[in-house]
Amino acid sequence: MIKVAVVGATGYTGEELVDCLHKHPEAEITSLSALVDKEAPFSEMFPRFRKKVDITCENLDVDKVANVCDMVFLALPHTVSMKFAPKFIEKGKKVIDLSADYRLPSTVYEEWYGVKHMDKEHLVDAVYGLPELNRAAIKDSMLIANPGCYPTSVILALLPVAGMIREAGIAPIVDSKSGATGAGRKASIPLAFGEVDENLKCYKANEHQHMPEMEHVLSLASGGDVKVNFVPHLLPIRRGIMSTIYMPGKGLSPAKKLIELYNDVYDNEPFVRIRPEGELPQILDVAGTNFCDIGIKVAGGMVIIVSVIDNLLKGASGQAVQNMNIMSGFNEKAGLL
Amino acid sequence: MIKVAVVGATGYTGEELVDCLHKHPEAEITSLSALVDKEAPFSEMFPRFRKKVDITCENLDVDKVANVCDMVFLALPHTVSMKFAPKFIEKGKKVIDLSADYRLPSTVYEEWYGVKHMDKEHLVDAVYGLPELNRAAIKDSMLIANPGCYPTSVILALLPVAGMIREAGIAPIVDSKSGATGAGRKASIPLAFGEVDENLKCYKANEHQHMPEMEHVLSLASGGDVKVNFVPHLLPIRRGIMSTIYMPGKGLSPAKKLIELYNDVYDNEPFVRIRPEGELPQILDVAGTNFCDIGIKVAGGMVIIVSVIDNLLKGASGQAVQNMNIMSGFNEKAGLL
């Protein structure tokens, strides 16, 4: 049994974390905190947790939280996490950070997030928490940089061919579509129901801050420079991401070989599923689960890869719990059925 | 040709007004205003109006607006309208006010809206702008109190039997469901897509401020005291209201007679349609139109009336244009096809 704290429990990812951890057979939630006007039982703030999670959600007091837990999940906005992560680490607590603060080299981070990095000390030791890439390092880490939602869907779809595309000089075109919870729980006109429903919106085309994250991780994995073109869209659904990825067939293996390769890479992965050749996954196949489903089709000289995840689970809180499982020696699927 | 101004053009009802007036063969929009950070062409603020409505949306300057128009639509929050309506009237401009400020006697208004009424002078002469009830008075009025969205759907459904229910002492039960644009364009967590989508929410049960509006109008129409029980719900759709109304059959006429009565009352109305006995309308039948569709079914000893409107059209801006048509001697359907 592990004692866990969720800091930032009132956002969409925080809430989802609480849900996963509550169902987890080996975890006990001992602390919930967030910036709140009035401290109150979590089940009072979110009645869906009545008869489930009744402990009080308090304003953050690092000492108090550290005293009652073994591991801390930070579901905070970027730039905020790096203020608190060091404090928990110094008290010997393992930290899984869901923000972007520990995912990138400081120079890249500062360029794309427009702020100084304030915890370069721990940044160098942080492990990028994509189990399919870094399982061994995750096991022994004190600080996990939990991947971004878009990057998870794209990196898993490109990892097996990262070397090939680097060698062939291919910069994949990634057309992603995400549900609205990906933007967080916010009072904002562009996120209002009347603006999102029955709409589709393309934003930050080829200049979204998740693009350098994809490039950084794929470059490391391939041992060279990988570039992607990344264009996200806002979908009128609550949860789910689809990334449709385009690459010229030239330079890549033929379809059957590709499928074999992907199956080889992911066969033993508990949360990645490869479809038979030509069959493409849809968002409802993974909504509410921690799976990433990937389909590959070669047609008209193009390789088309479709990757889907639930942005709140494999794209955030589910993956964080998967990381906790690895760090704690639990069954990797615990709490994530 | 009439010159019209829209004050409060950037909300959902303001935008809808601009759309109707732009299509109107006899109206010319000469002024758009709202509380804006930066004055700009309306088509720049709302690109859906490019190549359609290019005039600049400015911060409100009463003199300037009055100089260029014959009639003013106030699409403002309640308590704000009553500050500006008198100024336009004093300058000889006709006013159609879409807020609640001129719909109720001041005592009732003050009780339900929690503020002092600041323009009792004009309140007494304001005409409640429900054409099916007050067409003659609307024609000659300087100040129209455009009805609320829920009240429009409910009053039209009950007008023909208002006398009967008063006499029988029946307080109808009104279960209403409204699309999210009814709450206005606002930065607010409860109106965020992630909170409204795939949800249904009951709010202000039997204490919504539209309830006294229904009771006041139905009481006047029936020559006595009418009470209703009104419970609204927030639907995950952009536009449309359905009111399902329940009354005991005792005290009312049998189904066939009721349908005959409703047909008699509404046959010549351009925007009310009565269904054959037992057939009930759905929201898509009226979405995007100025119609109110009403169906009546008697079953299990109950009279069940279902009434649907588009909350932004017959429930707000369409009805406002219908009132303008009546006041100006235009074809009542102009701009509302």
Added chain:
Amino acid sequence: MIKVAVVGATGYTGEELVDCLHKHPEAEITSLSALVDKEAPFSEMFPRFRKKVDITCENLDVDKVANVCDMVFLALPHTVSMKFAPKFIEKGKKVIDLSADYRLPSTVYEEWYGVKHMDKEHLVDAVYGLPELNRAAIKDSMLIANPGCYPTSVILALLPVAGMIREAGIAPIVDSKSGATGAGRKASIPLAFGEVDENLKCYKANEHQHMPEMEHVLSLASGGDVKVNFVPHLLPIRRGIMSTIYMPGKGLSPAKKLIELYNDVYDNEPFVRIRPEGELPQILDVAGTNFCDIGIKVAGGMVIIVSVIDNLLKGASGQAVQNMNIMSGFNEKAGLL
């Protein structure tokens, strides 16, 4: 460990059953069947079950199914269940039937479903599977009539006052709203996305076949005749039901007493949650869970009760698993976290 079979696995409730049973720590799915063109692994028919449920979904062969399981879930259309339930019972298998076939006395069934009942023999011993009402009888039963979705939401909301409303002669008005999966997975124009999205539709007003189920169960529970007026609506959401229930305050206890009463009745129930006075639940509070949330408000002389469930879980498959848990002596919440 119990071996279970799902007959009718390819509908929405069948699929949801498979999901719950797969997560269940004490159940093993040993057989899946349905009317299929081509027998195939379930994970091939529904890729969301890949790496989860790979057994083949076959056309029904009663002997074969009975040989491999201890308990059978029938997720079949009404009139079909009563053909197969007797066969499984005769082979000593316990049956949980999700259709309407064993919920009503044969005379009522025949009147409302328009067909002869073909298994009166077992009908008399069937137990209505609402744990909050019949837990003890469920424990020892061979045949469970799993309640309808609308009736579950309404009966749980009215059980504590069933005696009071019978005595006071109150026939509650029940305005229900259901997500589209409640109608099953069907090729049908009225259920097409283009007809349901952005719409709301009232159907079978006061003559839906779930009404006699509510009346029958509430009458038995209150020791007399209870009548309800039941009007369902089709919501543009995938899952969830809200029932808004109206009763005159006269004849019922005051609000505080009512809340106390409901808390007394349901305090120890694992899947019913009562809100504090005046607070009403919304569908997202229970979507994806087996909970029924109930709120009570007294206003304007009316008692208004709002009850919400997930139609596929507490309204069907979740409740079926809850019944299995009771029949098998498992923790009642197993598989339903």
Added chain:
Amino acid sequence: MIKVAVVGATGYTGEELVDCLHKHPEAEITSLSALVDKEAPFSEMFPRFRKKVDITCENLDVDKVANVCDMVFLALPHTVSMKFAPKFIEKGKKVIDLSADYRLPSTVYEEWYGVKHMDKEHLVDAVYGLPELNRAAIKDSMLIANPGCYPTSVILALLPVAGMIREAGIAPIVDSKSGATGAGRKASIPLAFGEVDENLKCYKANEHQHMPEMEHVLSLASGGDVKVNFVPHLLPIRRGIMSTIYMPGKGLSPAKKLIELYNDVYDNEPFVRIRPEGELPQILDVAGTNFCDIGIKVAGGMVIIVSVIDNLLKGASGQAVQNMNIMSGFNEKAGLL
């Protein structure tokens, strides 16, 4: 005043045509037909047309229809149109065909639609009804092949650079997303609300039958061979298409020049609107209108073009009415405000 007939009036495009034509100041609907079980007033089949379009929708009788109209709209499935178009043309009636039957050379048609073309005689004279490309030819044509919905969104977005991409040997990548009415009004499980809502689905990737239509038209326009990669997705919205188009910047003009070029080409077009550099349109900007909005952004070395239309209007029925206006010498915007 022109007398018009709609054949196939009961599908989504048929219904939308009736709506546009009803609003049209110069058109009179004299005949509606479709494959119907029972002939009935259109307003009875679709109550949203009550007090608007009351004429009877009959089973098709070519002679009868031809006797009462000057122009015929065929809103029929492909392969069916080519059976009827010749009959109307032989009777001297102008035909606007919304199917794919007259859009492609017969060899291409037969390859992609898998059937023999049965009216090659008229095929050679048919004019592809994209006003922005063929206005002069449309004016004098007897038979219009109304463009497909996806092709309209893509061809308008690429026309100004068709020559450049041909010369540079660029095959644009087109990632399109369409609302569910694009698939027609059908009883089909994949189109059921429970399958489409909260989902996103990629289908017929790089092998959709609209791809050769795009290539054919762009090739003709550029005087050479143009190839595109086209991948459509099904969106959980009722109406609207977005096409996100990717091309390498090399070989194309810089951003400012491109915007100037697009503005030059489309400035006088009543229904195409170009956004300022870097600003991209969203679906709600055009839903319910006949506009095509196009935005261009150059970033990371890519030219990204986003084009949006309403699939039922500019993508089908609105464009058909625009063609009628051109053929009849009406204001091109008549009926399409």
